[in-house]
Amino acid sequence: MRAIVWQPDGKLEEVADWPAPAPADDEVLVRVRAAGICSTDLHMVSGRLDFAKPPWVLGHEIAGTVERVGTRVSGWQAGDRVVVDPVVGCGRCRSCQSGRKYLCPAGGELGTTIGSGGYGAYVAAKPGNLYRLPEALTFEEGAMMEPLNCTLGAIDRARNVAGARVAVFGAGPAGQLFAQLARVYGAASVTLFDKREEPLALGLRLGADEAVDIRQGSPSRYGAASVFDVAVEASGSVEAVRSCLELVAPGGTIVLYGLNGAEAPSIPSDRIVAKDLGVVTCISAPLLWDRGIRLAESGRINVGAIVTDRVPFGAGAAFLNELAGGKRSVIKAILTEKEDGER
Template structure:
């Protein structure tokens, strides 16, 4: 039986950096190519935290009230007249970047580089900390019944790792070092495992994150408060270094460590965005060792693969979720992510569930 849609919904609105207020807003009306989603789970991302704390990320500046949240999953609550890929009641993961489909980047299949992308929770576009949201229908992907909404929301950060693996053509049997075990780094571990890496060495400052990395497939962990990452990686690889090193934290020192941990002919993958624009890197080292360097910006064509991997038995994505909040406590959820880095991995918000 079709669920009767309400006229109004709750939304957690950031009126200014550091302040989230609950507002009543009209439930969106869908166009012909759009779907309405009853949002069931939203992960708190590092970018949400950054906007909440600072009001900007690089050239993206919060200039008016905005709804944060872009790692999301839910249930199709209404479909536009031209929609054929999903049906009413389908459980779906939501890809948050709506691209133009017409520019050179889109036509090349690298739509993550589309200059006109409308990305949820990137100013001025509102995000997913709402009970209902609409989006173009090609941005939603049906999930199997056994995959939880939380895991489906994690397809978004998981996609970054999948894209990183694709960018550097990660091969089965490869050795990989991943610097930084925040949520993106942890899902990058799962991606490297899914692509068949035989040895996955990870670094971080927090033991709880290193322990989580082991659960997701890391073979070796290095606490950089206690050990020198480059020295240990060289020891672990008989002095050779790893085939690929991914820096996921946006940390200048970690990026330099990633470079020096590579074997000759290795691949440096830059995932994290550092606060500073310029970081000193050893150019003679890169030239002499023929290091390949790959930038990673979001992802493209990853959601079907991500859902397939997470729906299998090899990844315990739910191990990442440490904190759960209802929509009314979105501000508490963001503050938890900021202040509990030694204990929290992934903070989840539930817009339509009473916890």
């Protein structure tokens, strides 16, 4: 199959004859129609995150169509439009049986730690990892269901979002989703922090009450008094973690979402204890996929507006190399299959 392969020299290259996944009798072969480019992928390429070694086919944000079903699979047929949950578990351990397969010691994530990911023409998945993509949503929007699932899982764990003053640090794809989800969960106000004009403007269009350009001054200019009930770190920035701790009110909640790859601790635990803060995280929410898809289908969460760049797979390698090399900046990019089916 054709695939965009992360090579040992650190570059991404399109390969025409990369081995296609061979699904087992109890698996489904999915033809990838859209794959999201996640900052995790770029951080792996740059060496900031050490999840897998090249040569490797990245991509864990996947939507497509069923190409073939195994002999022991029922309920799916060729042509079905699907979203792929990339998290794989054994199904037998305590984590899997408690609904937390992302903690399975024998598991992993397609495109990140195990298996061939969405930068290839096909992926193999268990039927339980597939969700029907409504006709109202495009494949590009379907690929956004994975980041929506993770951010939904995080906000769902935060306490007392209803009526809360919410701060979101980072106006990238995750931050845009968090800002919208905070509104869905009943936040009284949402303030978005970033240092880029375009994402901040997008956040305002999508419902944030205030957008703060941190280039114009430190977030601490809000004053020494803590002003937010919930503070979300969605940028992977150590400085943003500190800002969350500074600006969250006593008894409030901090949502830690972004990864930064730094080995040095970035959380002063004394401040968390002294302010009696709740701290929540989320890397996957296996039980919330249907809820996220319904929120997108209903229009309560606008995932399509977050996608600023739609890149044909054939141009994907060059585009990814530019992103990884810092030569291009986007809010959210999706690799897409052309209408004629060519990649």
